[in-house]
Amino acid sequence: xxxxxxxxxxxxxxxxxxxxxxxxxxxxxxxxxxxxxxxxxxxxxxxxxxxxxxxxxxxxxxxxxxxxxxxxxxxxxxxxxxxxxxxxxxxxxxxxxxxxxxxxxxxxxxxxxxxxxxxxxxxxxxxxxxxxxxxxxxxxxxxxxxxxxxxxxxxxxxxxxxxxxxxxxxxxxxxxxxxxxxxxxxxxxxxxxxxxxxxxxxxxxxxxxxxxxxxxxxxxxxxxxxxxxxxxxxxxxxxxxxxxxxxxxxxxxxxxxxxxxxxxxxxxxxxxxxxxxxxxxxxxxxxxxxxxxxxxxxxxxxxxx
Amino acid sequence: xxxxxxxxxxxxxxxxxxxxxxxxxxxxxxxxxxxxxxxxxxxxxxxxxxxxxxxxxxxxxxxxxxxxxxxxxxxxxxxxxxxxxxxxxxxxxxxxxxxxxxxxxxxxxxxxxxxxxxxxxxxxxxxxxxxxxxxxxxxxxxxxxxxxxxxxxxxxxxxxxxxxxxxxxxxxxxxxxxxxxxxxxxxxxxxxxxxxxxxxxxxxxxxxxxxxxxxxxxxxxxxxxxxxxxxxxxxxxxxxxxxxxxxxxxxxxxxxxxxxxxxxxxxxxxxxxxxxxxxxxxxxxxxxxxxxxxxxxxxxxxxxxxxxxxxxxxxxxxxxxxxxxxxxxxxxxxxxxxxxxxxxxxxxxxxxxxxxxxxxxxxxxxxxxxxxxxxxxxxxxxxxxxxxxxxxxxxxxxxxxxxxxxxxxxxxxxxxxxxxxxxxxxxxx
Numbered sequence: 001x002x003x004x005x006x007x008x009x010x011x012x013x014x015x016x017x018x019x020x021x022x023x024x025x026x027x028x029x030x031x032x033x034x035x036x037x038x039x040x041x042x043x044x045x046x047x048x049x050x051x052x053x054x055x056x057x058x059x060x061x062x063x064x065x066x067x068x069x070x071x072x073x074x075x076x077x078x079x080x081x082x083x084x085x086x087x088x089x090x091x092x093x094x095x096x097x098x099x100x101x102x103x104x105x106x107x108x109x110x111x112x113x114x115x116x117x118x119x120x121x122x123x124x125x126x127x128x129x130x131x132x133x134x135x136x137x138x139x140x141x142x143x144x145x146x147x148x149x150x151x152x153x154x155x156x157x158x159x160x161x162x163x164x165x166x167x168x169x170x171x172x173x174x175x176x177x178x179x180x181x182x183x184x185x186x187x188x189x190x191x192x193x194x195x196x197x198x199x200x201x202x203x204x205x206x207x208x209x210x211x212x213x214x215x216x217x218x219x220x221x222x223x224x225x226x227x228x229x230x231x232x233x234x235x236x237x238x239x240x241x242x243x244x245x246x247x248x249x250x251x252x253x254x255x256x257x258x259x260x261x262x263x264x265x266x267x268x269x270x271x272x273x274x275x276x277x278x279x280x281x282x283x284x285x286x287x288x289x290x291x292x293x294x295x296x297x298x299x300x301x302x303x304x305x
Numbered sequence: 306x307x308x309x310x311x312x313x314x315x316x317x318x319x320x321x322x323x324x325x326x327x328x329x330x331x332x333x334x335x336x337x338x339x340x341x342x343x344x345x346x347x348x349x350x351x352x353x354x355x356x357x358x359x360x361x362x363x364x365x366x367x368x369x370x371x372x373x374x375x376x377x378x379x380x381x382x383x384x385x386x387x388x389x390x391x392x393x394x395x396x397x398x399x400x401x402x403x404x405x406x407x408x409x410x411x412x413x414x415x416x417x418x419x420x421x422x423x424x425x426x427x428x429x430x431x432x433x434x435x436x437x438x439x440x441x442x443x444x445x446x447x448x449x450x451x452x453x454x455x456x457x458x459x460x461x462x463x464x465x466x467x468x469x470x471x472x473x474x475x476x477x478x479x480x481x482x483x484x485x486x487x488x489x490x491x492x493x494x495x496x497x498x499x500x501x502x503x504x505x506x507x508x509x510x511x512x513x514x515x516x517x518x519x520x521x522x523x524x525x526x527x528x529x530x531x532x533x534x535x536x537x538x539x540x541x542x543x544x545x546x547x548x549x550x551x552x553x554x555x556x557x558x559x560x561x562x563x564x565x566x567x568x569x570x571x572x573x574x575x576x577x578x579x580x581x582x583x584x585x586x587x588x589x590x591x592x593x594x595x596x597x598x599x600x601x602x603x604x605x606x607x608x609x610x611x612x613x614x615x616x617x618x619x620x621x622x623x624x625x626x627x628x629x630x631x632x633x634x635x636x637x638x639x640x641x642x643x644x645x646x647x648x649x650x651x652x653x654x655x656x657x658x659x660x661x662x663x664x665x666x667x668x669x670x671x672x673x674x675x676x677x678x679x680x681x682x683x684x685x686x687x688x689x690x691x692x693x694x695x696x697x698x699x700x701x702x703x704x705x706x707x708x709x710x711x712x713x714x715x716x717x718x719x720x721x722x723x724x725x726x727x728x729x730x731x732x733x734x
Contacts (some may be wrong), residue, residue, distance in 0.1 A: 002536070009528045061328075075717040129619045130361045134582050144562040150535055153560040156528065225560075226525045235525055235549075270529030273494050275519040277529070296373055 005150045007264070007273040012160040014263020017243060018256050019163035019221060022170055023214030024240040029250040030207050031189045033101075033109040037094060038215050038240055039233025040120035041087050045216025046135060046223040046232070047128050048083035063196050073138035083220055084213035090120075095205050102204075117233070124230040133228045135220070159221050166217065167256055174252060182238020183207055187250075239281065246285050248298020257296060317682035322403050346389040347382070347647065347734070349374065350409030352422035354439075357397025358548040362422045362626045366445050367392060367629025370419050370621070372614050373638065383638050384645065391415065397422075405443075406433035410663045415439070416734040419634055422575075422626070424495045426449030431460040438649050438658075438730030442633045445626050447573055448495040449502055452680035453720035458729045461656055462680040463633040464625075467499030467545065467572055468714040470592035473685040473707040474570050475506040475543075476589065482568040483540025488517040489530065489554075491546045496520075499545035499572055502716075507543075515539050518624075524550050527557045534567065543570045544589075552578065555586045561698050564588025564727065574688070576624020579700065586688035587700060594683060595628040595668065596701050603667045622698045632666055648733045650726055669706045675713075678721045682709035 024038045035041075053075045055068050067075075095115050101108035141158040144151045174180035186193045186203050194200050218236070226232060243262055247254030262281045270277040288296060320582050352371055354363030374388050382388050391413050393405040393458055402425075409415045410433065417440045421427035424446040434441035435457040443462045447470075453464045479486075486507050490500040496519075504514055516537050518530050534542055546554050551571075559566055559574055569589025579587055597608050611623040623631075640655040657676040663684075666672055672683040691702040 005532045006529055009532060013526055013528070130364065131581055132361070132578065133617055134586070142560070144560065150532060151561050151563065153528070153557065155560055225553070225557060227549065227553070227556050229359075229549065231357075235523070266526065267529050270526070271533060274530060275521055275535075278521040278523055 002082065004148070005142060006268055008152075009271075010267025011260065012156055012263070013267050014260035015160040015163040015167075016156075016222065016225075017239060017263050018167050019159075019218045021240045021243040021255050021259055022166060023211040023218065025244055025247075025252065025255040026170065026214065027208060027211035028244055029252070030183050031204055032106065033098060033113070033208075034106065034111060034241070035208075035211065036113040036237060037116040037120060037279035038040065038113075038211075039237040040117040040242070041091060041174055041212045041215035041233070042219035042222070042236055043124055043228075043230065043233035044120060045213075045219030047124055047133075048086045048229050049079035049220040050128070050133060050135055050228065052079035052082055054134075061197035062259035071138075072136060073140065076138050080217070080220060084216040084226035087216030087219075089207035091215075092205050092209040094212070095208035098200070098208070099204075100147045108304070110172050115240070117190050117237075121230055128230070130230060135224050135228055137224055137293065153225075155224055162221055164281045166214070170214070171252060237290075242281055244295075246288055248292075248295030250299055251295070254295060254297030343620065346384055346387040347641075348389050348391060348413060348415045349634075350397050350406075350413060350415035350418045351390050351392040352418050352426075353392065354397040354404065354422055354426065355392075355394035359397045359422040362575050363395075363397075363420070365577045365620065365624065365626040366420055366422060366630040368615060368618070369627040369632075370444070370634040371613065372627075373631045373634035375614065376635070377577065377638050383641050384647070385669075389721070395420075395426050395430070397426060397535075399423075399425040401431040402426035403433050406430040406439075410434070410437045410439050413732060415588050417637060418527070419637070420444055420630065421446045425453055425493070425545055426443050426539055427451055427460075428455045431457045434459050435724060435729065438732055439717065440652060441650050442637060442639070444629045444633045445575075446495075447715055449498045449717060449719075450494060452675070452678040452714065453498075453717040454570070456678055456721035456723060458653065458679075458724040458726070460679055461633070461637075461674060462678075463575065463629045464681075465592065465594045465683060465685050465712075466680065466714055466717075467495065468502040469543070469685050469712045470572050471499065471503040471506050471543075471713040472714075473511075473592060474590060475503060476510050477705070478568060478570050479512045479686070483538065484512040485515050486512050487515055487534060487537050487539035487542045487567075489534070489542055489544040490517060490519050490544060491550060492519040492521045495547060500543075502714075503543045503545070520546055520550060520554075521548060522548075525553045527554045528619045528632070530554075531557060531561060532564065534563070539567050541568045541570060543572075544590075545572050548578075555582075555588070558588055559583075559585045573625075575626050577620065577626055580620050580624065581697075584690040584692060584700065585733050590687050590689055590704065590725045593625045593686050593688055593701065595625045596686060596703055597622040597624065598699055598701075599669075599703065600684075601667050601669070602664060607667060611689070612724065628667075632661075637660065646733060648731065648732050650729065653726075653729075670708045672709060675718070675721070678714070678716065678717045679723070680717065682713055684709060685712045696713065 027033055027035045075294045141155050143154050145154050190200055243255055247258030265280040265284045266277050267281040351367055353367045354360055358545050378388055379382055395405050418434055419442040421443045421719045422445045425444040427443040431441050441460045443460055445464050447464045447466045449466045449468045488500050490496040571589050571591040574591035608622055640652050644651040644655050655672055659674045661672045663671045668684040670684040672681055686703050687705045688701040690704050693701055
């Protein structure tokens with residue numbers, strides 16, 4: 001059994017994990033809220049995209065025959081832009097409910113977002129039904145490709161590339177733009193940011209919206225691999241949380257490195273001892289936390305209070 | 306705020322009333338005096354999943370039971386009593402299944418329990434049911450252990466099991482596709498049972514198992530497994546992967562275009578899991594116990610009745626899960642009517658060995674309930690994706706049907722040790 005395809009697999013998987021964890025990481029590190037509704041926002045993104053990509057499938061028969069006649073690549077492109085915006089709006093609504101919990105113990109935010117997750121999942125079940133759905137894809141990113149004698153899914157390679165670009169864009173935003181600086185400053189010293197005349201409430205709302213949009217985006221990219229059903233979001237909350245803890249709360253690169261490590265751990269155990277593949281990420285977490293209690297690149301955060 | 310003190314007299318009176326009430330109406334297995342002597346409605350507990358991995362199949366199962374009950378109620382109920390139902394979500398979780406069963410029997414005084422998709426949940430429910438003597442119909446869970454080591458006097462298993470499907474498929478597949486097999490197995494009871502059955506059959510027909518990979522429950526990424534499949538290059542992959550894991554796997558196999566080669570033998574394919582999906586997701590050969598387009602008398606009428614009863618359901622035609630829920634419930638109620646009593650032992654004796662005609666069950670062969678294992682012996686169908694169809698609901702192409710005695714799970718007869726009638730609490734409600 002050759003190792004190379006499995007390493008490639010692990011790296012691809014790691015990038016996908018990074019995409020999943022991105023929005024979660026942003027909200028945890030900037031707002032210090034553990035957003036348990038992340039998975040539901042992930043699912044919501046995919047369902048919004050379903051409306052936009054396959055309007056008939058979602059029961060939109062009368063509204064736009066003309067729209068349904070557009071090439072699928074165009075509808076897919078539109079979905080990648082519009083669906084995350086829809087999820088961002090939902091996220092901002094959720095943030096409005098969260099405001100009362102700011103400055104209180106992190107448990108309040110945790111409980112509220114947990115409740116929101118249940119509500120959102122039920123809403124999805126009611127609106128789109130409980131059955132498995134299918135998100136159609138443009139032909140260009142569908143199908144298989146042969147590389148070194150092994151068949152790879154084109155879509156998975158596309159998804160990994162997409163994840164790479166998304167990680168880079170978020171990094172660019174946080175590190176290289178004045179908005180990123182304000183966001184980070186807001187997390188470090190909110191009083192000072194307020195004193196400088198910046199509307200912190202609005203800032204938090206926008207950050208939460210961005211985190212939610214990233215969750216939605218991850219949903220659109222991931223469901224063609226995992227399948228689309230109302231509770232698909234449950235599958236991602238635990239890995240996302242684990243990656244943040246492993247990488248260190250508040251560390252962008254920590255999360256990215258942790259994602260790659262988790263991807264490699266799952267991919268390689270999947271190849272040689274499949275029954276250990278899921279547990280491998282937890283073993284990795286135990287190993288890292290034994291030596292570095294705050295994760296790989298972690299620093300002290302409000303969550304430790 | 307004034308508080309009324311509890312006097313000795315009121316305490317004694319209260320206790321007296323409680324004791325008398327409990328004797329008369331209480332949940333004691335042998336003394337449900339009030340219930341037995343009245344013509345109060347007959348209550349049936351529905352133990353189907355409404356959340357978790359099998360929520361969707363659970364709903365379909367429940368619709369089947371409710372249609373059968375509705376048909377009886379329209380004809381005056383059973384034994385002249387109206388049938389009422391109470392449903393509590395078993396959450397695809399065995400611990401919840403036990404709790405729900407206990408409550409439905411002890412507090413709600415249900416005469417019978419019906420419903421299951423997950424074998425773990427079914428096993429948990431049946432242990433509680435046996436303790437109380439309450440007849441339980443496992444409608445849709447298909448682990449061979451349900452009618453083998455986990456069988457019970459009160460439990461009747463209505464679905465075909467992993468061994469039945471493997472028997473129907475293995476010999477055929479060895480002849481058609483080749484002798485080198487790889488097993489992809491979900492790492493829990495149903496997966497292991499099914500893979501053990503397949504392994505035994507492959508060995509006995511001269512095939513070789515080249516590798517087996519165990520898939521942990523909750524796996525979403527199958528790429529490393531699929532790379533292994535490519536590297537092992539078997540002739541046939543026999544997959545026993547269920548629920549959401551199976552959905553993710555199917556999607557990824559379809560994306561890789563690996564559905565044609567190697568040949569895939571997927572154990573059973575439940576209709577609610579595939580309804581509405583593109584046909585390339587339905588790769589390989591898979592089993593089922595019933596299909597809505599079987600060319601048999603009564604099928605079209607049954608489909609019409611389903612559509613009339615459930616005009617708003619997203620699933621426009623009934624599938625195997627609905628079918629099992631329906632036929633199981635109908636047969637139980639017929640037995641109660643024939644027995645002229647709800648006495649559990651009398652009904653159990655009628656169910657054991659019961660013969661059901663092919664026409665009545667809308668299958669190709671007569672079916673019967675094996676008295677030694679309590680599993681329904683029925684026709685097993687193999688199907689593939691129905692490529693080129695214009696009807697989006699007509700997803701399966703039935704490729705074969707096998708008579709029950711050819712696919713019987715003979716190992717279950719050795720493993721199943723039913724409790725004696727004397728050890729099973731008797732009741733009437």
